[in-house]
Amino acid sequence: MKTVKIAILGLGTVGGGTYEILRMNKELIEKRTGIDFRLVRVLEKNKARMEQLGIDPYIAVTDPDMIFKDPSIDIVVEALGGIEPSSTFMEKALLAGKGVVTPNKAAVAASFARLKEAEAKGGGRLRFEACVGGGIPALTAIQEALAGNEFTEVMGIVNGTTNYILTKMTEEGLPYDDVLKDAQAKGFAEQDPTADVEGIDAANKLSILMTLCFDKYVHPDDIPRVGISGITMADIEDARSKGCKIKLIAGAKRVKADDGTETVEYSVKPTLIPFSHPLAGVSNEFNAIYVTGNAVNELMFYGKGAGALPTGSAMVGDIIAIAKTL
């Protein structure tokens, strides 16, 4: 049986979830792929976390270069979060010819060109399915199974926190501040919710979707954003009276100008979605990506946009895809 050696940078929610799946479904994955995946290094200081996951602290390192410079390591799982040093770490791994798998949408969106360059130069391979929609395998589908399509539009409910808040406001008639406090108490929203409620997280994901669908890179900071913190119960009621729900949509579409030239319009903003549209049925913390292609027509991918195991599922899918090419 082929052995593929893995290093994980950061054993937080997603790093830990990825390891848990590789362990929990080890036999099944070996049977399906013929590959024995072995965790050989972790970049992690938290001994208690390693113990909790059943990882031998002996494999922990504090110097990431011990991972990038180790030719026996095939795949690096970058699960630290934040733009830096994650981008630099991924770049180093790719330049060393390693596979890199990440859920880090902020780093991928901000550093896309740099990472693609490192991929081309070093021969490593970057996969980032988990960056958009957690466990939903939309990015792989857009790049592979749907590769015969010219995409005309992509719309995503790609932030679970805001979708949870808007769902509670709509279904239970509770004002924004109350729902946010409740979500924070339940751990569904961060203590500083800015990145979620102001659409910053969604803009990172839209930047990635646009790159894949339209081959057009826009830095997340350059995507016009309106968050949900200004949404009132009057807005929710007004939408309802028009047969719509308000959803935070990260959307982009091709538009043809009068002179025939094509551009892509894009934004993150609260949007009226008719009750009859499939996106209106995406509630609570669920995510969905809705794409339109000139061959396939309309498609929707729906599922859990966050969480250790759902996001880990996307990570493991990427790990397997890279391992098959080794």
Place this chain on the structure above:
Amino acid sequence: MKTVKIAILGLGTVGGGTYEILRMNKELIEKRTGIDFRLVRVLEKNKARMEQLGIDPYIAVTDPDMIFKDPSIDIVVEALGGIEPSSTFMEKALLAGKGVVTPNKAAVAASFARLKEAEAKGGGRLRFEACVGGGIPALTAIQEALAGNEFTEVMGIVNGTTNYILTKMTEEGLPYDDVLKDAQAKGFAEQDPTADVEGIDAANKLSILMTLCFDKYVHPDDIPRVGISGITMADIEDARSKGCKIKLIAGAKRVKADDGTETVEYSVKPTLIPFSHPLAGVSNEFNAIYVTGNAVNELMFYGKGAGALPTGSAMVGDIIAIAKTL
């Protein structure tokens, strides 16, 4: 640029749609893949159809062995329909080491073992994304991006004709016979609708889904089936009073017996789906595949289950996937 040579058996709806996409999106596909896909042979007698599609009748053959025995042909698109001679044709192509792409659920479901054997023996590669859910890339996702999951349940609305009929009965209050006649007049249902309304088509698709999700092959004839021809308006109203819609569900799930042994339960039958379930929002001719995995949790794939271009989208995705490995 790499050239990949294709032969299409049958220029009906899907065979023609596949060719149309390869032509319509040629430039884009070349840019994305670096591959020039060339149609070099068709098995087709209908000259008018070739003319309609802009295919030079010079490349048509009447003897399929001229395709299987031609070493220059890389990929065979089987789009004839029916179990035979399609299964034998696919077998021959696989034994000759060619890639085979098909939307033929009846042939794949009935001849699965034989086709896998030919694949292993001849070195060809079979892909059949278009067999379930038309353009929806669920089969590829189940086998690739979700390969880290143990699947616990799969439920599909995989027949557009029956979903259209049930939707009209539910939304417009029209009885089965009237809706069927209307669907036949509009071309949404066959003149002999048996394969659709009695769940035979859905059973073919469930056989394929079970093989992929549970590594368990059940011949379509051995799947218990109840069709929709016995559904009355009283049934629809009764479901509504319980907060449900009736959907024809092709479903299978793992169940644990009291003694700890695991089995898979499976059937095609009209099923009550609560309004709040995402499958309840799948209306008219749309299809959806709803899978549950032990890592990813619940996922739904939604889209057009039929039609020349949507189904052709899945075919072209498979053609590209095989071509990349050549």
